[in-house]
Amino acid sequence: MSADQIESRVIAVLVDNEPGVLARVIGLFTGRGYNIDSLTVTEVDAGQNLSRITIVTSGTPQVLEQIKAQLFRLVPIHAVGDLTTGGDLVERELALVKVVAKGEQRVEALRIADIFKARVVDAGHNHFVFELTGKPKKLNSFIELMQPLGLKDVSRTGVVAIARGPEALGL
Amino acid sequence: MSGEMTGAETLIKALIDQGVDTVFGYPGGAVLPIYDALFQQNSLRHILVRHEQAAVHAAEGYARSTGKVGVVLVTSGPGATNAVTGLTDALMDSIPLVCLTGQVPTHLIGNDAFQEADTTGITRPCTKHNYLVTSADDMSRVVHEAFYVARSGRPGPVVIDVPKDTQQNKTSVYAKAKEVEARRISYRPQVKPEHAKIEQAVELLSKAKRPIIYAGGGVINSGPVAAQLLTQFARMSGIPVTNTLMGLGAFPATDNHFVGMLGMHGTYEANLAMYNCDVMLNIGARFDDRITGRLDEFSPNSTKIHIDIDASSINKTVMVDLPIIADAGHALEDLTRIWTARHTELDKAGMEKWWGQINEWRGKDCLKFEQPSKGEIKPQHAIKTFYEMVASRDKVIVSTEVGQHQMWAAQYIKFDKPNHWLTSGGLGTMGYGLPAAIGAQVAHPDALVVDVAGEASILMNIQEMATAAQYKLPVKIFIINNQWMGMVRQWQELLHGSRYSESYSESLPDFVKLAEAFGATGIRVTDVSELEEGLTKMIETPGPVIFDCCVTKDENCFPMIPSGAAHYDMILTKEDKVANPVSQEGMVLV
Ligand SMILES: Cc1ncc(C[n+]2csc(CCOP(=O)(O)OP(=O)(O)O)c2C)c(N)n1
Numbered sequence: 001m002s003a004d005q006i007e008s009r010v011i012a013v014l015v016d017n018e019p020g021v022l023a024r025v026i027g028l029f030t031g032r033g034y035n036i037d038s039l040t041v042t043e044v045d046a047g048q049n050l051s052r053i054t055i056v057t058s059g060t061p062q063v064l065e066q067i068k069a070q071l072f073r074l075v076p077i078h079a080v081g082d083l084t085t086g087g088d089l090v091e092r093e094l095a096l097v098k099v100v101a102k103g104e105q106r107v108e109a110l111r112i113a114d115i116f117k118a119r120v121v122d123a124g125h126n127h128f129v130f131e132l133t134g135k136p137k138k139l140n141s142f143i144e145l146m147q148p149l150g151l152k153d154v155s156r157t158g159v160v161a162i163a164r165g166p167e168a169l170g171l
Numbered sequence: 172m173s174g175e176m177t178g179a180e181t182l183i184k185a186l187i188d189q190g191v192d193t194v195f196g197y198p199g200g201a202v203l204p205i206y207d208a209l210f211q212q213n214s215l216r217h218i219l220v221r222h223e224q225a226a227v228h229a230a231e232g233y234a235r236s237t238g239k240v241g242v243v244l245v246t247s248g249p250g251a252t253n254a255v256t257g258l259t260d261a262l263m264d265s266i267p268l269v270c271l272t273g274q275v276p277t278h279l280i281g282n283d284a285f286q287e288a289d290t291t292g293i294t295r296p297c298t299k300h301n302y303l304v305t306s307a308d309d310m311s312r313v314v315h316e317a318f319y320v321a322r323s324g325r326p327g328p329v330v331i332d333v334p335k336d337t338q339q340n341k342t343s344v345y346a347k348a349k350e351v352e353a354r355r356i357s358y359r360p361q362v363k364p365e366h367a368k369i370e371q372a373v374e375l376l377s378k379a380k381r382p383i384i385y386a387g388g389g390v391i392n393s394g395p396v397a398a399q400l401l402t403q404f405a406r407m408s409g410i411p412v413t414n415t416l417m418g419l420g421a422f423p424a425t426d427n428h429f430v431g432m433l434g435m436h437g438t439y440e441a442n443l444a445m446y447n448c449d450v451m452l453n454i455g456a457r458f459d460d461r462i463t464g465r466l467d468e469f470s471p472n473s474t475k476i477h478i479d480i481d482a483s484s485i486n487k488t489v490m491v492d493l494p495i496i497a498d499a500g501h502a503l504e505d506l507t508r509i510w511t512a513r514h515t516e517l518d519k520a521g522m523e524k525w526w527g528q529i530n531e532w533r534g535k536d537c538l539k540f541e542q543p544s545k546g547e548i549k550p551q552h553a554i555k556t557f558y559e560m561v562a563s564r565d566k567v568i569v570s571t572e573v574g575q576h577q578m579w580a581a582q583y584i585k586f587d588k589p590n591h592w593l594t595s596g597g598l599g600t601m602g603y604g605l606p607a608a609i610g611a612q613v614a615h616p617d618a619l620v621v622d623v624a625g626e627a628s629i630l631m632n633i634q635e636m637a638t639a640a641q642y643k644l645p646v647k648i649f650i651i652n653n654q655w656m657g658m659v660r661q662w663q664e665l666l667h668g669s670r671y672s673e674s675y676s677e678s679l680p681d682f683v684k685l686a687e688a689f690g691a692t693g694i695r696v697t698d699v700s701e702l703e704e705g706l707t708k709m710i711e712t713p714g715p716v717i718f719d720c721c722v723t724k725d726e727n728c729f730p731m732i733p734s735g736a737a738h739y740d741m742i743l744t745k746e747d748k749v750a751n752p753v754s755q756e757g758m759v760l761v
């Protein structure tokens with residue numbers, strides 16, 4: 001693999017859930033010119049006051065190593081895991097997709113939703129809201145197929161990920 | 172707990188428990204309760220500066236010259252924003268600081284209240300860490316944690332933003348420093364090296380025929396013992412040593428193993444030794460662009476060992492073969508032990524040849540200059556003469572401003588001990604030198620503290636003369652007055668067709684009268700025949716002195732590696748034209 005080839009990585013970060021911690025992480029990425037393709041965060045352990053951030057980023061292998069080292073340097077960060085190189089991972093994203101359609105297009109939208117195992121979470125005479133979970137690619141194709149059928153609005157969570165197997169992101 | 176205290180009193184108690192004796196600051200509405208608590212105690216001394224930027228630089232000078240954490244106290248809003256340059260400076264040069272900023276009361280935060288600024292937001296990228304104290308109960312914990320973070324690992328500045336109500340509110344909570352440190356489990360800097368890696372380092376070095384040690388500010392931050400260990404190791408192994416600008420003093424400059432500073436204005440021998448070495452041992456330096464020059468031509472044939480306490484410094488710009496994450500002192504201790512235990516000796520013939528080569532490069536005498544016996548003073552001569560006059564004195568601390576004079580000071584003053592050299596390396600902050608000298612003088616009342624200055628830089632924090640006067644701090648300001656922003660002029664001459672755009676120091680003040688206006692002594696010298704007398708007067712006169720040393724106006728600082736050039740592309744004299752026209756990539760570099 002060439003040293004200046006751009007690769008994509010899923011990085012998981014365990015942080016103290018304290019004010020400013022997300023700003024620190026995001027500021028690090030903007031300040032040093034790193035890419036954020038997706039970022040999600042929420043508390044995962046209320047007892048220990050820990051949040052987990054999942055970042056999808058891309059860069060050369062050298063930059064990706066820098067990103068991990070720079071993240072780990074932040075005071076409230078407990079652990080930084082590279083889920084892409086660390087072994088197999090499970091990646092999921094959730095999308096809510098609003099389609100406004102009538103007649104034949106409405107039927108077609110439902111048919112596609114069925115194929116993708118998307119659920120209808122809201123419906124009216126001329127609209128649907130679908131809920132769909134899967135890898136980002138699957139969500140992309142679904143949204144693309146809905147485009148000509150009256151796609152109106154999309155909300156996505158960004159990627160969450162976890163390593164396969166019995167190990168946890170270490171403290 | 173012994174009853175209730177206000178947040179401000181708790182803060183002061185925590186500072187005292189941290190061993191703080193001096194605070195550099197400037198008052199304002201949002202810190203009045205802290206100033207009130209300061210007024211009612213006798214353990215802490217407050218030094219009133221004349222600008223908050225100077226408070227931070229003074230604390231840096233204090234920290235760098237003592238190895239302790241420097242402490243700053245400023246008000247909210249403009250007090251905090253004025254401190255930002257100093258904080259950035261300390262971050263770049265890894266100086267441990269705790270900066271307390273006042274803040275509007277918690278219930279007004281976010282309301283655009285008078286003198287409100289988003290201090291934690293503004294300082295997040297220019298501190299190692301920062302805090303907003305939202306309850307007086309948190310005060311002691313935050314202060315102790317801030318000191319721990321500032322001084323441990325790779326040191327740096329930490330801001331504590333303290334809203335006025337948390338200063339005034341009462342609390343009975345007082346956390347102990349040790350407990351606070353133990354609780355912060357997310358922050359555990361690695362200080363001890365992996366044993367196997369040090370063994371590998373010994374292995375790699377033992378086979379070297381052209382080794383070099385490239386040591387930086389990390390050795391100084393580790394403490395004087397690290398510098399001693401470095402000295403011992405180099406002498407024992409016979410390996411030549413070069414220091415970065417921040418590392419000067421980490422190895423005795425008068426020792427024959429020292430080949431000078433490296434980098435953009437480093438010596439011919441240091442840069443060529445870096446280019447030609449076969450094994451490089453980097454201890455506590457970060458392959459800064461001022462050091463490496465053109466990256467793809469940086470020491471192309473060497474095996475590189477990098478010891479650094481900060482994992483993010485490793486493989487950031489230069490890929491190394493053996494990374495070792497550790498504190499410099501611990502690593503040097505282990506290195507020396509294993510080296511000795513194995514009776515390691517370098518290849519005699521190889522090392523003789525290497526030193527032969529280095530001595531040949533030394534023969535170039537790259538720092539030579541010509542000083543006529545009458546007339547104009549060459550700036551190099553002024554600084555060299557100063558060094559020769561004070562070389563035998565016990566305690567001389569030198570700070571600098573930024574520009575040519577800074578580089579000449581680095582080249583001609585030989586530092587044999589750490590913590591005696593204070594300069595703004597990473598940020599290159601004009602205006603650093605005078606307040607840094609003040610901070611150092613406060614910590615070392617008996618030392619001779621000299622700010623080697625430029626006439627342009629000194630004006631950036633000249634108001635601090637009043638601080639020096641108030642506390643009778645006998646700092647000496649040695650202005651190398653070339654009437655130009657010399658370093659800017661040099662780049663314009665060499666890289667921009669001698670188009671001197673806005674780099675002349677127009678309308679300079681009369682520095683002698685200026686000194687007198689501040690109640691200090693002013694001296695001016697224009698002819699080389701008066702130089703020694705002027706210097707003697709500067710050194711001997713009690714109290715603060717401004718020595719306006721008028722020098723040749725258009726002297727350039729050599730050697731110079733133009734931006735984007737390789738180590739072998741050094742310009743040594745005015746006659747050396749910039750070898751190949753500097754590349755487009757080179758021209759965009761700073
Ligand atoms: C705060 C700040 N502004 C601008 C610069 C850019 N700069 C670097 S050196 C220099 C000129 C310094 O002139 P002087 O203090 O007279 O020193 P000399 O180079 O003449 O020795 C300038 C403007 C800087 N380093 N810092």
Ligand SMILES: [Mg+2]
Nearest residue numbers: 625626655657
């Ligand atoms: Mg000048």
